[in-house]
Amino acid sequence: MDPVTLGFIGVGLLVALIVIGVPVAFAAAVIGIGGLWYMRGIDTAIGLSGIVPHATSTSYELSVLPLFIAIGFLALHAGITRGAFQAARLWLGRAPGGLATATIFASAGFSAVSGASTATAAVFTRLAVPEMEQRGYDRALAAGVVAVGGTLAALIPPSAILVIYGILVEESIGRLLLAGIIPGIISMAIYMVVITIVVKRNPSLAPSLEPVRMIEKLKSLTQVWGILAVVGVILGGVYFGWMTPTESAAVGTAIILSIAATRGMRLVDLKAGLLETVKTTAMIFMVIWGVLVFVRFLAFTGMPAMVTDAVLELDVAPWVILMGVILLYLVMGMVLDGLGMLILTLPVIYPAIIALGYDPIWFGVLVVKMIEIGLITPPVGLNCYVVHGVRPDIPLEQVFRGVAPFLVGEVVIVAILVLFPEVVLFLPDTMMN
Structure with a gap:
């Protein structure tokens, strides 16, 4: 059988296995082996x-x-x-x-020490939805905000999905983490605009809250210093070149442990946090393997190279191909x-995109943004589930x-990232080595 044909068959089998529910790690490994x-024979397969x-x-x-998962x-x-x-609030x-x-802001804050979209959505479903319901908020709006807020963890460092992208395509983890900051802030701002427009059009969806004294607002800031410290260490250390991403993550973990100790964290909670870290890490490592x-x-089939050559030979502008990839x-x-999505597409699409002259860091952030949108798009929409x-x-x-109104905002965000790639590359390009 022609090797390229075998490569296409392998991709088709992988899609089929994933669709019927076979775990990604096992499906990819079985087809690869x-x-x-x-x-190449059994010796090469087992050896590799x-x-x-x-x-x-x-x-x-x-x-x-x-370390990021532990944080x-x-x-x-x-x-x-x-x-x-x-x-x-x-x-x-x-x-x-x-x-x-406030839920969007708090989700962003938790994302900055979490990096897991589904965990963020689960936490704020328990925390924010009951309070919004108690205050008379529309239940659909409350649920949609929580689902959308959870997607911020895919962009805002420390993003696990950005780290996995960097590992798969062998790009700088530090540059990728910095590249997600400004797009994450833009996403927050767009979500806030969507909320304001929706509520202005129908004020009954979200009644106003009672005024709060300034002294109470200032006191509340003492509750967020831990998040700010962790974010400052991770991003500041990487940006100024004081620490590698791994070193900054280790220091961030130590800060979180110190805060937990001062707050009287019980041994059973510490054990639960560490156990969940081990389980999640093992799952992700298996997928990567x-x-x-x-x-x-x-790579042995030559299929990615063939696809890259075919794309480069197309008589269309690079932006047309990029729009096709986004769709x-x-x-x-x-x-x-x-x-x-990363597993199925990167081995084939990534070489072609880079050959067209697009920046790999920028493309990584764009891909992760599209993954964010997938987290809230039916029929799967994992965060919604x-x-x-x-x-x-x-x-x-x-x-x-x-979440429907926020999908319009997502279109605006993607347009900004495509039209102004400098919003993604500014921080990575100015980081100190």
């Missing part, structure tokens, strides 16, 4: 499959991932999340849809999760109705 076995996990797990760059779970069990939400509650806007075996198989990610986001899973009394269609 099977393909290598068919092409053994080398990849060891080489990956002993990589210094990959050690940043479990998120320890912050959750230390109770830092509730303080951030209460502070945002006091400062923003009087604005139109103020409690919804399986994907890298699959990528080795595709592809939009459609895939409706049926696949973020990791699945998380909200419904935590609150089964909120129908899934109500959650999707709540």
Whole structure:
């Protein structure tokens, strides 16, 4: 069989297995090993499959991932999340849809110590939705805001998905983390504008809150210093070149542990946070191992190079191909999760995009933004399912109705990233080595 044809068959099998529910790690690994076995024999297949996990797990760059995951779970069990939400509520509650806007801000704050979209959505479904309901907010709006707020964790450092992208395409983790900051801030601003417009058109969706004294607002800021410290260490250390991403993540973890100790974190909560960290890390490492075996198989087939050559020979402008890639990610986001999208597309699309002259850091942020949109787009919309899973009394269609206005905002955000790539590249290009 022609190797390129075999590569296409491998991709098709991977899509089929993922669609029917086979875990991504196992699907990618089985197809990769099977393909290598068919092409190069059992010795090569077993040899590469053994080398990849060891080489990956002993990589210094990959050690940043479990540390970032630990920061998120320890912050959750230390109770830092509730303080951030209460502070945002006091400062923003009087604005139109103020409690919804406060949820976006608090979600961004938790994202800055979490890096996990579904965890952020789950936490604020428990924390913010009941308070919005108590204050008379429309339930669909409340659920939609929480689902959308959770997507910020995909961009705002420390983003696990950006780290995985960097590992898969062998790009600088530090530059990728810095590249997500301004797009994350832009996303927050657009979400706030959407909330304001929706509430201005129908004030009954979000009644105004009572005024709060300035002294209470100032006192609330003491609840957010931990988040600011962690963000400052991670981003400042990487930007100024004082620390590697792994070193900054280690210091951030130490800060979170110190805060947890001062707040009287129970041993059972510490154990739970560490156990969840280990489980999540093991799951992500398995996915990475399986994907890298699959990528080795595709490299032997020559399929990615063939696709790159075919794309370069197209008699169209590069931006037309880019729009096609964006539409592809939009459609895939409706049926696949973020990791699945990266696994299926990067081995084939990434070489072609880079050959067209697009910056790999900018493309990484754009891809992650499209993954964010997929998290709130039906019929899958993983964050929407998380909200419904935590609150089964909120129908899934109500959650999707709540996120609908924000999808218009997402189109605006993607347009900004495409038309003004400098908003992504400014911080990475000015970082100090």
